[in-house]
Amino acid sequence: MKIFRSHVLICGGTGCTSNKSREVKNRLEEKLKEVKLDKEVQVVVTGCFGLCEVGPIMIVYPEGSFYSRMSVDKVDEIVEEHLLKGRIVEKYLFKEKAQVEHAEDHKSLKDIQFYSKQKRVVLRNCGLINPEDINEYIARDGYMALGKVLTEMTPQDVIQVMKDSNLRGRGGAGFPVGLKWSFAAPNKADQKYIICNADEGDPGAFMDRSVLEGDPHAVLEAMAIAGYAIGATKGFIYVRAEYPIAVHRLQIAIKQARDLGLLGKNIFNSGFDFDIETRLGAGAFVCGEETALMQSIEGNRGMARVKPPFPANKGLWGKPTVINNVETLANIPQIILKGPEWFKSFGTEKSPGTKIFALGGKVLNTGLVEVPMGTTLREVIYDIGGGCPGGKKFKAVQTGGPSGGCLTADHLDTPIDYENLAAVGSMMGSGGMIVMDEDNCMVDIARFFLDFIVDESCGKCTPCRVGTKRMLTILERITQGKGTLEDLDELESLANSIKNSSLCGLGQTAPNPVLATLRYFKDEYVAHVVDKKCPAKNCKALITYEIDKDKCTGCTLCARKCPVGCISGTVKNPHEIDQEKCIKCGNCYSVCRFGAVQKN
Amino acid sequence: MQNEFFKSKKSEFAELKAYIDSVKNSQGVTMQILQKAQGIFGYLPLEVQQFISDETNIPLADIYGVVTFYTQFSTEEKGKHKIGVCLGTACYVRGSQEILDKLSEELKVSVGKTTEDKLFTLEATRCLGCCGLAPVMVIDDDVYGKLEAKKIPDILKKYQ
Numbered sequence: 001m002k003i004f005r006s007h008v009l010i011c012g013g014t015g016c017t018s019n020k021s022r023e024v025k026n027r028l029e030e031k032l033k034e035v036k037l038d039k040e041v042q043v044v045v046t047g048c049f050g051l052c053e054v055g056p057i058m059i060v061y062p063e064g065s066f067y068s069r070m071s072v073d074k075v076d077e078i079v080e081e082h083l084l085k086g087r088i089v090e091k092y093l094f095k096e097k098a099q100v101e102h103a104e105d106h107k108s109l110k111d112i113q114f115y116s117k118q119k120r121v122v123l124r125n126c127g128l129i130n131p132e133d134i135n136e137y138i139a140r141d142g143y144m145a146l147g148k149v150l151t152e153m154t155p156q157d158v159i160q161v162m163k164d165s166n167l168r169g170r171g172g173a174g175f176p177v178g179l180k181w182s183f184a185a186p187n188k189a190d191q192k193y194i195i196c197n198a199d200e201g202d203p204g205a206f207m208d209r210s211v212l213e214g215d216p217h218a219v220l221e222a223m224a225i226a227g228y229a230i231g232a233t234k235g236f237i238y239v240r241a242e243y244p245i246a247v248h249r250l251q252i253a254i255k256q257a258r259d260l261g262l263l264g265k266n267i268f269n270s271g272f273d274f275d276i277e278t279r280l281g282a283g284a285f286v287c288g289e290e291t292a293l294m295q296s297i298e299g300n301r302g303m304a305r306v307k308p309p310f311p312a313n314k315g316l317w318g319k320p321t322v323i324n325n326v327e328t329l330a331n332i333p334q335i336i337l338k339g340p341e342w343f344k345s346f347g348t349e350k351s352p353g354t355k356i357f358a359l360g361g362k363v364l365n366t367g368l369v370e371v372p373m374g375t376t377l378r379e380v381i382y383d384i385g386g387g388c389p390g391g392k393k394f395k396a397v398q399t400g401g402p403s404g405g406c407l408t409a410d411h412l413d414t415p416i417d418y419e420n421l422a423a424v425g426s427m428m429g430s431g432g433m434i435v436m437d438e439d440n441c442m443v444d445i446a447r448f449f450l451d452f453i454v455d456e457s458c459g460k461c462t463p464c465r466v467g468t469k470r471m472l473t474i475l476e477r478i479t480q481g482k483g484t485l486e487d488l489d490e491l492e493s494l495a496n497s498i499k500n501s502s503l504c505g506l507g508q509t510a511p512n513p514v515l516a517t518l519r520y521f522k523d524e525y526v527a528h529v530v531d532k533k534c535p536a537k538n539c540k541a542l543i544t545y546e547i548d549k550d551k552c553t554g555c556t557l558c559a560r561k562c563p564v565g566c567i568s569g570t571v572k573n574p575h576e577i578d579q580e581k582c583i584k585c586g587n588c589y590s591v592c593r594f595g596a597v598q599k600n
Numbered sequence: 601m602q603n604e605f606f607k608s609k610k611s612e613f614a615e616l617k618a619y620i621d622s623v624k625n626s627q628g629v630t631m632q633i634l635q636k637a638q639g640i641f642g643y644l645p646l647e648v649q650q651f652i653s654d655e656t657n658i659p660l661a662d663i664y665g666v667v668t669f670y671t672q673f674s675t676e677e678k679g680k681h682k683i684g685v686c687l688g689t690a691c692y693v694r695g696s697q698e699i700l701d702k703l704s705e706e707l708k709v710s711v712g713k714t715t716e717d718k719l720f721t722l723e724a725t726r727c728l729g730c731c732g733l734a735p736v737m738v739i740d741d742d743v744y745g746k747l748e749a750k751k752i753p754d755i756l757k758k759y760q
Contacts, residue, residue: 014730018736019733019745055733202727203687242727279632282671300630300665361731366732398689434690
């Protein structure tokens with residue numbers, strides 16, 4: 001094996017790739033050749049490092065220097081100074097924004113607060129190994145769990161380990177994995193299936209994508225283990241077509257595993273056969289629901305059906321099927337290797353293990369965060385996320401996507417687990433965590449989610465198909481300043497009917513964003529319908545722009561930029577907005593250099 | 601069904617037929633065939649759906665049902681450049697609606713539609729998963745992150 005004196009790891013996740021990390025890598029390889037270091041320094045493209053905010057990210061080992069916001073023009077200097085002369089280029093190193101006042105240059109990963117509070121179990125290989133090389137996964141104990149299962153354990157043993165670990169489904173509902181497997185195992189059938197649900201449709205959640213991009217073999221290995229446990233020989237990965245990099249890496253991984261005999265016939269000489277195919281979704285949120293997902297794999301419209309029969313008894317093509325989500329699966333090989341006691345050593349009693357959150361919205365360090373269950377929202381949002389940018393005031397955090405709810409500052413000290421989030425009216429969901437500040441209008445956020453739901457309802461059940469549309473109409477009316485107090489009661493009653501009478505998870509949880517905002521931000525709704533004001537100054541119909549005569553210098557810029565010509569005034573004299581004509585585009589507000597235009 | 605469309609796209613139909621023949625015997629391949637067909641033709645006009653129905657013996661009604669269910673499939677021809685603005689939650693709270701409104705105003709086209717010169721199709725997309733760059737716009741394969749509405753006109757010029 002060739003030994004390199006330095007390794008340069010470049011993130012090849014979707015976030016960094018979008019920020020041109022591929023170009024950085026190409027330039028780096030060119031430059032290394034120019035200075036004849038290409039035999040001494042190895043460049044590795046890895047999965048996501050998690051700190052997407054400051055991408056593209058590049059780490060140089062053995063020093064562990066963490067370079068952020070990389071660009072092609074920084075490459076030459078880093079190669080010449082750092083790799084050639086051994087002098088770390090301090091100015092390009094990542095600096096923690098959360099503590100700008102006493103900014104010290106951080107040299108390595110472990111010094112960075114964003115990482116120090118995290119516990120990376122599922123993401124342990126993300127950002128560390130080259131996901132397109134199976135040997136790197138194997139070097140990190142990859143496929144050892146599968147070997148152990150096939151050679152030392154009976155299927156019942158495997159299920160027992162999963163039951164003992166109390167691993168719960170990370171897709172949202174939190175159903176115990178061991179129990180799910182134990183339902184499917186005793187069923188007699190000529191064919192059983194394992195499905196990996198990688199249809200990560202929650203807006204703002206991207207942990208499954210990052211696992212598939214950064215550590216695809218962990219998912220393949222877990223699927224084979226699940227197959228052995230329930231007696232399935234065939235697996236499908238249903239993945240969103242919006243994730244081209246993940247699909248590409250999965251296909252490479254499947255091929256490499258087949259070539260080494262880790263998938264296919266007679267794995268580890270045990271007589272056990274297992275193979276995996278990928279199936280692409282086509283943009284339908286409801287297909288994340290298990291019965292709809294199976295319909296979609298079969299080639300039909302993705303519409304949910306009544307349960308029971310549960311997939312464990314009658315699933316894909318009527319055969320017993322186990323469906324697990326990506327993050328859930330990625331936990332499994334390590335539970336097998338290290339044992340259920342190890343797994344239960346972190347997290348809470350009812351929700352052991354870790355959970356990955358996709359931290360986004362109005363927060364400094366957006367990115368992927370893996371923390372033990374039981375960590376508080378405050379730790380995630382402030383200590384790891386760095387709080388709201390620009391000194392803005394935190395208002396709410398949305399968890400669980402369109403099925404979840406909004407939590408307020410009062411809930412910041414809630415330890416995160418399935419039960420606690422449900423108790424305060426939200427849900428774990430797949431782990432999207434969107435932070436909102438004082439500029440976000442909660443009524444508009446509820447409208448936004450309803451708009452999403454109306455679009456994504458499959459149309460099978462009337463309450464969901466028609467009811468959500470009615471709710472949306474009411475919310476639109478409110479954001480346009482035409483709502484009444486009766487509308488609020490109507491919203492609540494519709495929400496409860498839809499919740500109680502829909503067939504699948506999408507419909508049953510569709511009203512949650514409205515119910516949660518009504519519960520915690522009723523005053524904002526009331527301000528919209530009674531005072532006809534949007535407190536966050538977000539809803540167009542409810543704001544007015546005015547020019548402060550004392551501040552206006554008469555520079556005429558706003559008048560020139562106004563698309564409808566509603567601003568009048570002469571040079572060096574205060575201007576005025578004709579409210580009748582104003583279309584509230586906000587141009588004057590954003591161009592004024594003197595802060596004279598005010599939004600009310 | 602030998603109409604003009606069919607005649608003008610002979611090689612495309614041949615490519616599709618070859619693909620259908622290669623997967624015909626597997627279970628549940630409708631979606632894959634449609635994805636392939638959309639890749640070849642860029643969209644799925646009725647002629648293509650009929651062709652798939654004839655080749656696979658799946659009723660046209662079923663094919664049409666699947667095509668219209670999933671947002672990724674389109675029965676209308678798209679513009680030369682596809683513009684997608686992410687309306688995922690993370691992008692929305694960071695102002696992607698403004699970006700979409702600005703594009704709609706600049707291109708004089710509503711969301712989901714194609715400009716008259718067939719140069720641009722404007723779409724609102726689901727979460728693209730690069731929430732760290734919010735708000736995000738994608739034109740073909742180019743990703744524009746941390747976008748501001750005022751930058752839109754200059755970006756569009758690159759494609760005109």
